[in-house]
Amino acid sequence: MxxxxxxxxxxxxxxxxxxxxxxxxxxxxxxxxxxxxxxxxxxxxxxxxxxxxxxxxxxxxxxxxxxxxxxxxxxxxxxxxxxxxxxxxxxxxxxxxxxxxxxxxxxxxxxxxxxxxxxxxxxRPGLKEDRITVGDIEIDRVAHRVSRNGADIHLGPTEFRLLDYFMQHPGRVFSREQLLDTVWGSDVYVEARTVDVHVGRLRKALRQEGGEDPIRTVRSAGYALRAD
Amino acid sequence: MxxxxxxxxxxxxxxxxxxxxxxxxxxxxxxxxxxxxxxxxxxxxxxxxxxxxxxxxxxxxxxxxxxxxxxxxxxxxxxxxxxxxxxxxxxxxxxxxxxxxxxxxxxxxxxxxxxxxxxxxxxRPGLKEDRITVGDIEIDRVAHRVSRNGADIHLGPTEFRLLDYFMQHPGRVFSREQLLDTVWGSDVYVEARTVDVHVGRLRKALRQEGGEDPIRTVRSAGYALRAD
DNA sequence: GAAGAGTGTCACATAACTGTCGCGGCCTTC
DNA sequence: GAAGGCCGCGACAGTTATGTGACACTCTTC
Missing domain, CATH: 3.40.50.2300 (Response regulator)
Known part of the structure; x- marks a missing residue:
């Protein structure tokens, strides 16, 4: 080929x-x-x-x-x-x-x-892996799939990119503005609060019996993925 | 400098x-x-x-x-x-x-x-690291986390900034006015005594079984982080 | 072109944090 | 040892930040 x-x-x-x-x-x-x-x-x-x-x-x-x-x-x-x-x-x-x-x-x-x-x-030695696992969450960018504790999770495109970005920098706190810049793109004008809504949706999608919230809210600073 | x-x-x-x-x-x-x-x-x-x-x-x-x-x-x-x-x-x-x-x-x-x-x-290498450790306290400004002896500590935004500032200059004594200027910002008017309250809250948050108070009160001068 | 999925905003409820007070204790200074 | 300044801290009412359901739109998909 x-x-x-x-x-x-x-x-x-x-x-x-x-x-x-x-x-x-x-x-x-x-x-x-x-x-x-x-x-x-x-x-x-x-x-x-x-x-x-x-x-x-x-x-x-x-x-x-x-x-x-x-x-x-x-x-x-x-x-x-x-x-x-x-x-x-x-x-x-x-x-x-x-x-x-x-x-x-x-x-x-x-x-x-x-x-x-x-x-x-x-x-190229994988600077960006095709799959990343953080805690009990796994993301596969090639197959575009997400799972938690093995259970498949469906995410919308935005939530996927959001999670993807978080997974690349586990533990790190991002402000709403940073997230808008990187996940949405620096050329779109979107309200900062919209990030909250999408984080909420992502949380909801990742919610699971007995599992704790993998996303940490840092008041007046932003959000971060729990590093584990 | x-x-x-x-x-x-x-x-x-x-x-x-x-x-x-x-x-x-x-x-x-x-x-x-x-x-x-x-x-x-x-x-x-x-x-x-x-x-x-x-x-x-x-x-x-x-x-x-x-x-x-x-x-x-x-x-x-x-x-x-x-x-x-x-x-x-x-x-x-x-x-x-x-x-x-x-x-x-x-x-x-x-x-x-x-x-x-x-x-x-x-x-200038060595400037403003992402993580600082002073004594048994560690602060990670990227992840926005604080821990003492490994135990996670939750701080509100103001306490976080306050500690952050102290950690950058361990041992140094700051007057309430200095702290207001830098931690709160020179443009807000806040009572000097408010600093006391926040220092108190910071102390309380950092309080730990057997651990001594990491913040030193310098009577009629201000506060300082114990340098160790 | 109808149904469904995904988005961005809003409004409202709630939780978290703030700045001030005021009381009481401690330390300094006569 | 008394007066007064300084400080710790619990209480509280006011703000601010965040979580979330609802809604109107836009795009796809069939």
């Missing part, structure tokens, strides 16, 4: 060049012209590698990166970020968000292809 | 908020209301960190950033840029100009404080 590479890039000059070169390297290639399209296509068929422009219409590359890492079908999806100019802090931010590599435009095609090969060859 | 943070921000609502929170985190803080003032103040005393609004009267934030990097006394002066929400290209330019980090307005205060800590820690 050929590796499937998704290119998210709005400048057709660049994407055409990539398409050409990647096909020549014998990859399956698809192109998304904006962030929205990219997200849809990722959802449709998970790529083996994502070439992601930093600035994309509709949904920015960094936002896509974040979402893929946070909630994607495969949070370990390798990502190479493309950005306009090389700047150390750009690089830091990109890598911070979870990109595996970083290439500045204009780039040398052969070098980029080398990096693509390198990333695909590499087996 | 406390880290010195200069806030360059023309909206007083924002700068006041920052002032309040930064002081609470025990930094030396100064505010510049426009770009010119900011440059002068930087010249006068080089800050350890610059919180810089993107758009400033007289001299723009980006210009300041550039000048500091090009000609400043300390070209490595850490800079966190504040920008209005959603100006992606601004971010790029900001980072391009050499800002170390950027934060979009409106921002989560706790997150900003976390970034401030992060940036300052790079400069």
């Amino acid at each position: 050929k590796p499937y590479v998704l290119v998210a890039e709005d400048e057709s000059a660049v994407s055409e060049l990539l398409l050409y070169n990647l096909k020549r390297e014998d990859y399956d290639v698809a192109i998304a012209a904006d962030g929205e399209e990219a997200l849809m296509m990722i959802d449709e068929r998970t790529p083996d590698l994502l070439l992601l422009d930093w600035m994309l219409p509709k949904v920015s590359g960094i936002e896509i990166c974040r979402r893929v890492r946070a909630t994607g079908v495969n949070p370990n999806l390798p990502i190479i970020m493309l950005t306009a100019r090389g700047e150390e802090s750009d690089r830091i931010r990109g890598l911070d968000t979870g990109a595996d590599d970083y290439v500045t435009k204009p780039f040398s095609t052969t070098e980029l292809m080398a990096r693509v090969r390198a990333v695909l060859r590499r087996i | 406390k880290p010195y943070v200069l806030v360059a921000e023309d909206e007083s609502a924002v700068s006041e908020l920052l002032l309040y929170n930064l002081k609470r985190e025990d930094y030396d803080v100064a505010i510049a209301a426009d770009g010119e003032e900011a440059l002068m103040m930087i010249d006068e005393r080089t800050p350890d960190l610059l919180l810089l609004d993107w758009m400033l009267p007289k001299v723009s934030g980006i210009e300041i950033c550039r000048r500091v990097r090009a000609t400043g006394v300390n070209p490595n002066l850490p800079i966190i840029m504040l920008t209005a929400r959603g100006e992606e290209s601004d971010r790029i330019r900001g980072l391009d100009t050499g800002a170390d980090d950027y934060v979009t307005k409106p921002f989560s205060t706790t997150e900003l404080m976390a970034r401030v800590r992060a940036v300052l820690r790079r400069i």
Whole structure:
């Protein structure tokens, strides 16, 4: 099976060049012209590698990166970020968000292809596991399932992302604003109290005979997952 | 010596908020209301960190950033840029100009404080740790937890901040006024005796079989945490 | 296009926390 | 050893923060 590479890039000059070169390297290639399209296509068929422009219409590359890492079908999806100019802090931010590599435009095609090969060859030691267990709760991002003490639990998308985020940082307290920023996305305007409601729903879903509330309320600070 | 943070921000609502929170985190803080003032103040005393609004009267934030990097006394002066929400290209330019980090307005205060800590820690390692232990008491500001001899202790928000402040300066005596200024904030008017009550509550919460009182009363001077 | 699921807000009840008082004890200072 | 300042602490009434059911909408799904 050929590796499937998704290119998210709005400048057709660049994407055409990539398409050409990647096909020549014998990859399956698809192109998304904006962030929205990219997200849809990722959802449709998970790529083996994502070439992601930093600035994309509709949904920015960094936002896509974040979402893929946070909630994607495969949070370990390798990502190479493309950005306009090389700047150390750009690089830091990109890598911070979870990109595996970083290439500045204009780039040398052969070098980029080398990096693509390198990333695909590499087996990334799971910074983000496919499954996490905290206490008696288990979350499986690949199967998109949650269970507590073995019992399956159904969560809505938002509750899932919320729990997912908590599970990545057990014990840590997040303010409503932080949660809105990361779980909802920094580009949405939602009341802070809405977080309360979703935490409530998450609690309700996780509620279980004899089990204690896994989510800790820290008054005037926010919420945290009980670390155990 | 406390880290010195200069806030360059023309909206007083924002700068006041920052002032309040930064002081609470025990930094030396100064505010510049426009770009010119900011440059002068930087010249006068080089800050350890610059919180810089993107758009400033007289001299723009980006210009300041550039000048500091090009000609400043300390070209490595850490800079966190504040920008209005959603100006992606601004971010790029900001980072391009050499800002170390950027934060979009409106921002989560706790997150900003976390970034401030992060940036300052790079400069001065050992500053504002996430966890502090003094004697048999431990405080974890990330998880927002307190324990004594391993036993969890619940504190209300004010008691938590109070203890947090004490833990940062074990042994040091603080007057009621100092505590009001830093723990409560210089902008609220509260009776000095109120401090007594909260210290009392903190003591009560920390009280433990066989354990001695970790807080020392210094008659007609204030309170201090026993250093050990 | 109807049913169902999922969302964001509100309003209201409740729980948690606050700031002040006031009384009584302790310590200092004459 | 008496007066007075200083402090500990229980009580309390006022605030503020949080939990939750209800509701109107929006999207999917069939």
